[in-house]
Amino acid sequence: MLKALAYIFGFLLLGELITYFFELPIAGNILGMFLIFLALRLKIIKLQDVKPASDKLIKYLVLFFIPYGVGLMVYFEIIANYWLPISVAVIASTVITLYISAIIIEKFGK
Amino acid sequence: MQEFIQLPIFGVFISIIAFAGARELRKKFNYALLTPVLVAIVFIILFLFIFNIDFDTYNRGGKYISFFLGPSVVALGVFFYEKYEEVKQNLKVFLLSVAIGGITGVLTVIIFLLLLKVPDFIIESLAAKSVTTPIAIEITKLTGGIPEITAGIVIAVGIFGNAFGPFILKKLGIKSKIAIGTALGTAAHGIGTARAFEESKLAGVYSGLAMCVNGIITALITPYLIQLSFWGVS
Incomplete structure (x- = not known):
């Protein structure tokens, strides 16, 4: 478990370092996600070395973003002022996205 | 106290x-x-x-x-590797679906919000509304929006997809479970993926992968699409 955590945090650090030094317009953790995938594909690291930690983190992913959700309370007035355009735009966009994504697989998938 | x-x-x-x-x-x-x-x-x-x-x-x-959101995003890369084998046979179509779906998700919400004339910071906060919350938060930090608004709306989008996604897609004539799964992951991230697993295990796997792939795609394109659309109206 400790080794797995060290790998996960190591790749996070690596992602942060690269975005910091090269001033890339992408978050360090997203780059870290991409790098750990590559490292696994290229067999630089083994799945069983990282799986104990990654499984636990994904299991509780939802818990980790609760504080941001609670933070919405600070912006309650903004949401109250713009709830209608926000709802219309977000729902319409979500339905279109669902359909476009689904129809491509429906038509061309196996 | x-x-x-x-x-x-x-x-x-x-x-x-x-x-x-x-x-x-x-x-x-x-x-x-x-x-x-x-x-x-x-x-x-x-x-x-x-x-x-x-x-x-x-x-x-x-x-x-x-x-812990930071390491959790890295952990999604491990999840992606594990499930990658299961989508191999459909890989090209799958990637096409997620890429086009992902771009559509960002573009349509920006366009609708521009048409409805909301302030710019709301557009910056909502452009990444289809992707998993930790990634959406990071994107919003880059675009200059308010991450807390992003988190709230992203969760709402997930709940919407979870509650109504499969129903809407079936009404629109989609039959393939894989298509429903991919669409849920692309448009409604992890909360949608939870619903995809209820449809079938395979749908859930496709959904989880679509969530990861769209996270990367949306992270790469959103800052540019926002700049482009603001430039387009001004």
């Missing part, structure tokens, strides 16, 4: 208790709108409101919880 709630443990404890309680509630009553994350957030907001505690006080502890 005032001193006690200033301690980080207050925010940490109430987050964990609220989440654990919300999960128990979900086990007893299986409604889509009783998504644990939503119930936990509403409960905490009400609690803070009733006892007149401000967000910053809560977040002294809350930030220790949200810190």
Whole structure:
């Protein structure tokens, strides 16, 4: 478990370092996600070395973003002022996205 | 009392208790709108409101919880590797679907919000509304929006997809479980993926992968699409 955590945090650090030094317009953790995938594909690291930690983190992913959700309370007035355009735009966009994504697989998938 | 709630443990404890309680509630009553994350957030907001505690006080502890979003995003890369084999036979179509779906998700919400004339910071906060919350938060930090608004709307999008996604898609004539799964992951991230797993295990796997892939695609394109559209209207 400790080794797995060290790998996960190591790749996070690596992602942060690269975005910091090269001033890339992408978050360090997203780059870290991409790098750990590559490292696994290229067999630089083994799945069983990282799986104990990654499984636990994904299991509780939802818990980790609760504080941001609670933070919405600070912006309650903004949401109250713009709830209608926000709802219309977000729902319409979500339905279109669902359909476009689904129809491509429906038509061309196996 | 005032001193006690200033301690980080207050925010940490109430987050964990609220989440654990919300999960128990979900086990007893299986409604889509009783998504644990939503119930936990509403409960905490009400609690803070009733006892007149401000967000910053809560977040002294809350930030220790949200810190784990960083490593969790890295963990999604491991998940992606594990499930990658299962989508191999459909890989090209799958990637095409997620890429076009992902771009559509960002573009349409920007265009609709521009047409409805909301302030720019709302557009910057909502452009990444289809992707998993931790990635959406990072994207919003780059675009200059407000991450808390992003988190709230992203969770709402997930709940919408979870509650109505499969119903809407079936009404629109989609039959393939793989198509439904991919669409849920692309448009409604992890909360949608939870629903995809209820459709079938394979749908769930496609959904989880679509969530990861769209996270990367949206992270790469959103800053440029926002610039482009603001430039287009001005």
